[in-house]
Each structure stands twice: as C-alpha cells, then as structure tokens.
Amino acid sequence: MIEFRNVHFAYDEKEVLRGINLQIDYGETVVIMGPSGSGKSTILRLLLGLECPQKGDVIIDQQDICNLPEKDKREIRKNIGMVFQNGALFDSLSVGENVGYYLFEHTRMTLDEISEKVEKMLGFVGLDSDEIIDSLPEQLSGGMQRRVAIGRALLSTDPKIMLYDEPTTGLDPQSGANILSLIKKLHLERNICSIMVTHQIADALQVGDRFVVIVEGLVVFDGSLDELRESQELDVLNFLAPFRESLHGVTNKRFI
Amino acid sequence: MWLKHMAYHSQNQFFFFFRMLRALFRLPFYATETKEQLYLLGVKSLFLVILTGVFAGMGFSLAFAQELSEFGAKNYLGRIMSISIVRELGPVLTGLMVAARVSAGITAEIGSMKASDQLDAMIAFGIDPMQKIVVPRLIALVIMLPALTVVMDVIAIFGGWAVATLAENVSSSLYWASVRERLTFGNMFIGLLKPFCFSFIIATVSCYKGFTSEGGTKGVGRATTESVVLSSIMILVVNFFLAKIVFQLIKGYL
Ligand SMILES: Nc1ncnc2c1ncn2[C@@H]1O[C@H](COP(=O)(O)OP(=O)(O)OP(=O)(O)O)[C@@H](O)[C@H]1O
Ligand SMILES: [Mg+2]
Numbered sequence: 236m237i238e239f240r241n242v243h244f245a246y247d248e249k250e251v252l253r254g255i256n257l258q259i260d261y262g263e264t265v266v267i268m269g270p271s272g273s274g275k276s277t278i279l280r281l282l283l284g285l286e287c288p289q290k291g292d293v294i295i296d297q298q299d300i301c302n303l304p305e306k307d308k309r310e311i312r313k314n315i316g317m318v319f320q321n322g323a324l325f326d327s328l329s330v331g332e333n334v335g336y337y338l339f340e341h342t343r344m345t346l347d348e349i350s351e352k353v354e355k356m357l358g359f360v361g362l363d364s365d366e367i368i369d370s371l372p373e374q375l376s377g378g379m380q381r382r383v384a385i386g387r388a389l390l391s392t393d394p395k396i397m398l399y400d401e402p403t404t405g406l407d408p409q410s411g412a413n414i415l416s417l418i419k420k421l422h423l424e425r426n427i428c429s430i431m432v433t434h435q436i437a438d439a440l441q442v443g444d445r446f447v448v449i450v451e452g453l454v455v456f457d458g459s460l461d462e463l464r465e466s467q468e469l470d471v472l473n474f475l476a477p478f479r480e481s482l483h484g485v486t487n488k489r490f491i
Numbered sequence: 492m493w494l495k496h497m498a499y500h501s502q503n504q505f506f507f508f509f510r511m512l513r514a515l516f517r518l519p520f521y522a523t524e525t526k527e528q529l530y531l532l533g534v535k536s537l538f539l540v541i542l543t544g545v546f547a548g549m550g551f552s553l554a555f556a557q558e559l560s561e562f563g564a565k566n567y568l569g570r571i572m573s574i575s576i577v578r579e580l581g582p583v584l585t586g587l588m589v590a591a592r593v594s595a596g597i598t599a600e601i602g603s604m605k606a607s608d609q610l611d612a613m614i615a616f617g618i619d620p621m622q623k624i625v626v627p628r629l630i631a632l633v634i635m636l637p638a639l640t641v642v643m644d645v646i647a648i649f650g651g652w653a654v655a656t657l658a659e660n661v662s663s664s665l666y667w668a669s670v671r672e673r674l675t676f677g678n679m680f681i682g683l684l685k686p687f688c689f690s691f692i693i694a695t696v697s698c699y700k701g702f703t704s705e706g707g708t709k710g711v712g713r714a715t716t717e718s719v720v721l722s723s724i725m726i727l728v729v730n731f732f733l734a735k736i737v738f739q740l741i742k743g744y745l
Contacts, residue, residue, distance in 0.1 A: 283615050309617040317615045323608035337616055391616060 236260050237282065237396065237428065242291035244277060244452075251277050252288070253452040261395065264422055264429045266443030268436065270474065273449045275432040276320060279398045282430075283317055284308050295396075316388030320400040322380040324372040330357075330383050331368040337391040352390060360386040360417060378410025385417060397421065399431040403438050415441050436478040448474055500703075507699045508691070511629060514621040524627035532593050532628070533635030537642065543588055544643040547580060548572075548650025556659040565661050569669030572651040577678050581644040582685035583730050586693070589636055590722040594697035597628055598718035601701025602711035610702075625698045632690035640686040681737055688733060689726050696722040 237259040244252040251274040259265050267275050280286050281293050287301035294300070295311055303311070324333050335353040338344055344352075350368075357363055360382040372380055381402055388397065399418060403411035415438055422429050422442075433439050439446065446463050448456035448471055455470040456463065466472070552572060559565050601624060604610050610620050648670060655661040697718045704714035 280611070283611075285611050285614060305619075312615055312617055315615070317612070319608045319612055321607060323612040325609055325612070326607070340616065340618055 236296065237430075238292075238294040239278070239281075240292045240294065242281065242288045242293060244274075244281065244286065244288045251452055252281075254291070255449075255452070255454055257447065257454065257457070259428060259430065261428045262426055263445055264431070264443050265445045265447060266439040267430060267432045267447045267449060268434070268439055268474070269449035271434070274452045275449060276400055278449075279317065279400055279430070279432060282396075282398060283312060283315060313391060314395045315398065316391055316394035316396070317398045318381070318384045318388050318400060318402055320404075322372070322384040324380055324384055324387070326372050329369050329371055330362075330375065333372065333383055334386045334390055336387060356386045356390045357383075359389070361413060362386070376410070378406045378413065381406065381410070381414055382417065385414070389421070393425070395427055397427055397429045399429065401433055402431065403433065403435055411435075411438065418442055436475070450474060503703075504695060504699050507702075508695045510621065511625055511695060511698070514619075514626050515629060517622065519622055521623055521627055524623060525630050528627045528631035529635060532589075532631045533638065536589055536592055536635070536639060539588055539592060540585055540639045540643050541646050543584055544581075544646030545650045547584055548576065548647030549654045551575065551580065551647070552651030552654040553658070556655060556661065560659070565659065566665050567669060568651070568655055568659070568661055569666040569671075570673045572648060573670040573673040574678060576647045576651070577644050577674065577682040578734070579730075581640050581647060582682055582689065583726065585636065585640040585643045585686060586689040586726040586730070587723055589632075589639065590689075590693050590726060591719055593632070594693050594700075594718045594722045595715050597694075597697035598701040598704070598715045599711055601698060602704035602714050603708070605702065605704060606707050606711060620702075625694070628698065629691070629694040632694050633687065636686040636690040636693070637683050640682065644682065681734065684737060685730060685733055688729060692725045692729060693722050696725065
C-alpha cells in the first residue's frame with residue numbers, strides 16, 4: 236500500500252505540494268489529473284524517493300522511504316517501475332540495452348538469457364521487429380520510445396507498482412491507444428498497482444478506476460468516475476470544463 | 492547576492508569533491524565504463540596534446556634561443572627548455588587543453604542526462620550516478636592527465652630540439668646534455684604532481700556543473716561554458732600555489 240500523509244514539498248522557495256493525503260492499495264488503477272505545474276510529476280518523484288518532503292511522510296508498505304538507508308531504498312525501488320514523462324531512455328545505449336538495463340546491472344544472467352528476455356519484452360510492448368533491438372532510442376518515434384520505456388520499467392524485477400508520467404501526451408492517437416491498451420493489459424495480467432499521470436481526460440477515463448484531481452498542490456477530488464461527474468467542487472468544475480464533452484462521450488459509449 | 496551565490500557553490504563544490512573521493516573507494520566499480528573513459532579522455536586527447544606540444548616547444552625554443560644568444564649563452568637552451576617545460580608549460584598547457592576539451596564534454600553529457608531525466612531513471616534502477624558516471628571519469632583523468640603531460644613534455648622538448656639544431660645552430664649533444672641536467676627528481680616530481688592535482692579539479696568542476704545544471708538545453712550550454720572557464724582558472728591558480736608550496740617543501744632535492 237502507498238500512503239501520502241500530509242505531504243508538503245517545495246523546490247527551493249517554490250511551494251509545490253501543500254498537504255497531500257492519499258492512500259492507494261494494490262490492485263487499484265489511479266489516475267492523477269490536474270493542470271500543468273500542479274505537482275503531478277513531483278508526486279511520482281516523491282514516491283521513488285528521488286525527493287523527500289519537507290513535511291509529512293511518503294509511506295510504501297509501512298516504510299517511510301525517506302528515512303531508509305540507501306540499500307533499503309534500492310529494495311523498494313526494485314518494486315516500482317517508472318515511465319518518465321519523456322521516456323528518459325539512456326541515449327548512449329541501444330534499445331535492447333535499455334530494456335535489459337536492470338538485468339545487465341543487477342543480475343548474473345548471461346548475455347543470451349538477457350537478450351531472450353529482452354526480445355520477449357519487446358514483443359510484449361509490440362515492438363518485435365528485428366532492427367529495433369539494435370537501434371538507438373533517437374532513431375525511434377515518440378510512441379515507440381514510450382513503449383521501450385514501459386518495457387524497460389517492466390523488465391526490472393516484476394514491479395508491484397507502475398508509475399506512468401503522461402504516457403500518451405504528445406503522441407498521435409494511434410500510438411496513444413496502443414500504450415493505453417498496454418497499460419490495461421498489464422493491469423489485468425499482473426494485478427499490479429498502477430498510477431498514471433495525465434492531462435488527457437479521455438485517456439484517463441479509459442484506464443482508471445479511481446480519479447484524483449490535484450490543483451495547486453492540493454487534492455481537490457478523489458473518487459470514482461460517477462463521483463467525478465457529479466462533483467460540484469469549484470476547482471474540479473473549472474478543471475473539467477473544457478472536457479465536458481469527452482466526459483459524457485465516454486460515458487455514453489460505455490452504455491451502448 | 493552575487494557573492495552569496497558564489498559562496499554557496501564553492502561550498503557545495505567542496506562537499507562534492509569529498510563525496511567523489513569517498514565514492515572512489517566504494518563499490519560497485521564499473522570497469523567497462525572506466526575503460527571507455529580512459530579511451531575517450533586519454534587516447535582521444537592525444538592528438539591535440541601532441542599538436543600543442545610541438546608548436547609550444549618550438550615557439551619557446553625560438554624565443555629563448557634568441558634571448559640567450561645576446562648573452563652568448565645558447566648552450567644553456569636545453570636547461571631552460573627542460574625546466575620550463577617539465578615544471579610549468581607541460582602541466583599547465585596539458586591541463587588547459589584537456590580542461591577545454593574534456594570538462595566541456597563531461598558537463599554537457601551529465602547536464603543533458605539530467606535534463607532528460609536519465610539521471611533519475613538511473614537512480615530509479617538502483618544505480619548510483621556517482622559510481623557509474625563520476626568515478627570512471629575521475630579515474631580516467633587521474634591516470635591520463637599525468638600520462639598526457641609526459642607526452643606533452645617529451646614532444647615539446649623535441650620540438651625545442653628541432654628549432655635549436657635546425658634554426659639556431661645549437662649542437663644536438665649540447666642541447667640534450669643540458670636538458671638532462673635539469674631533469675632532476677624535484678622537477679619531475681612537481682611536473683607530475685601538478686597534473687595529478689589538475690585531474691581532480693577537472694573532474695570535480697565538470698561533474699558538479701553537470702549535476703547542478705538547470706533549465707534544460709540552455710542551462711546545459713551555460714553550465715558547459717562555466718565548467719571550462721572555472722576549471723581553467725582553477726588550474727592556473729592552483730598551479731601557482733602548488734609550485735610555491737612544493738618548492739618550499741622539497742627545496743633540498745632540487
Ligand atoms: N527541479 C525543479 N526546480 C525548481 N522547480 C521545479 C523543478 N521541477 C519542477 N518544478 C516546479 O514545480 C512545479 C510542479 O512541477 P511538476 O513537474 O510536478 O508539475 P506537473 O504537474 O507534473 O506539470 P506538467 O503537467 O506540466 O508535467 C512547477 O511549477 C515547476 O515549475
Ligand atoms: Mg509532469
């Protein structure tokens with residue numbers, strides 16, 4: 236279980252989070268939404284222990300990640316797969332080396348065993364052509380890079396938590412749909428806890444079963460799709476105003 | 492404001508230096524990266540160093556020879572060449588050339604890794620960038636900078652010899668005998684101690700600037716410039732004080 240307890244966080248003097256409270260269980264798929272700069276990526280960074288809150292605690296499986304020695308932090312991170320906002324692929328390594336990064340670094344598997352796993356993983360994320368494995372990340376399209384990043388996150392030790400930071404932003408609808416179905420597939424096959432950050436309401440509705448809206452560093456909404464539609468909270472209404480149509484569009488589709 | 496900013500960074504850079512030293516003696520050690528850096532920083536700088544060495548040596552030799560001939564002391568050319576090259580010119584010139592070439596590269600590389608979240612991704616995968624990125628570069632510099640300095644020394648003295656014998660009518664054997672006279676333990680010690688210290692300067696400054704670069708691509712550009720300027724200035728400053736201090740300490744052996 237993941238827990239944010241009254242988390243405050245600021246970069247230097249800039250206050251980003253001001254009292255976040257969240258509890259997320261395994262098996263849930265949570266979508267975090269909110270305007271640009273509201274602190275969504277920061278929440279994921281705190282979860283990985285890349286930053287520590289100035290006040291409050293970030294707790295993963297009953298452990299406060301910021302009060303742990305490096306070694307235990309590493310153990311916790313092994314259970315978390317992170318897909319960064321722009322992929323963050325290692326640009327000096329080939330696609331195959333990126334996907335197999337964790338196995339290269341932390342296991343004693345032979346090169347053959349690793350490349351077998353890498354090929355399987357690339358197949359899983361839908362990139363099974365032979366040239367891709369040896370090409371450099373920069374030679375791939377944005378959508379392909381994102382899928383490589385998902386594959387890389389998955390091929391660490393079977394993660395129990397997957398974090399996706401805007402996995403579909405800036406992609407064409409086709410690649411976006413591919414990635415969303417990948418996220419759903421993962422969730423169904425492995426029953427892991429997924430947290431997805433996104434601007435795209437339509438995408439959010441496809442994937443999530445719980446929605447969190449963050450505005451200016453505070454959780455202004457936390458609940459199901461129905462509750463989201465009914466919400467009269469001013470901040471939520473403001474945030475959702477431009478998306479009214481897609482909100483109802485998806486609802487209609489569901490009933491057809 | 493400006494002063495506070497500077498004090499803050501000098502202090503952090505100081506801490507970074509000690510973290511780097513601690514990391515040097517800690518596991519894991521990444522042999523593949525270290526080999527790669529030895530090649531990239533060392534072998535790839537070789538041509539630049541040779542080129543600089545030849546021309547600097549010839550230039551020095553020409554100037555000294557003309558000056559010395561006024562006193563009829565051209566036979567001392569070798570002495571002056573060897574002492575100025577081994578103790579000053581070789582270390583400083585190599586340090587500056589490598590600082591320009593290498594610290595720009597290191598800062599830009601680390602900075603752009605930071606800008607694209609690759610450093611965070613690395614940490615998320617349980618890898619410490621200090622061990623994986625900084626230590627291999629530090630080791631490569633500590634080994635390669637003194638080695639390149641020796642190459643620079645040798646090449647520059649040969650360059651000086653070429654000018655001396657071909658243009659200035661100094662006899663070859665006299666030149667070499669007089670060169671050897673000043674190749675004392677003390678001079679060579681200083682000549683190698685300097686690049687050893689410079690390598691830590693270059694590694695500290697360039698890695699620190701990379702890790703602290705901010706503001707995307709533009710920030711990386713700025714950090715790169717700062718990195719080259721700062722490491723060059725620090726090399727020159729440390730060069731002076733090193734010579735002064737060490738000279739006092741080992742005077743007896745000169
Ligand atoms: N390294 C940093 N240094 C200083 N300020 C930062 C840093 N990273 C983020 N910020 C600031 O913190 C705030 C929250 O950033 P964050 O990346 O969490 O926003 P976000 O909700 O993910 O936005 P987006 O949807 O645009 O990705 C922003 O206003 C940003 O300017
Ligand atoms: Mg973000």
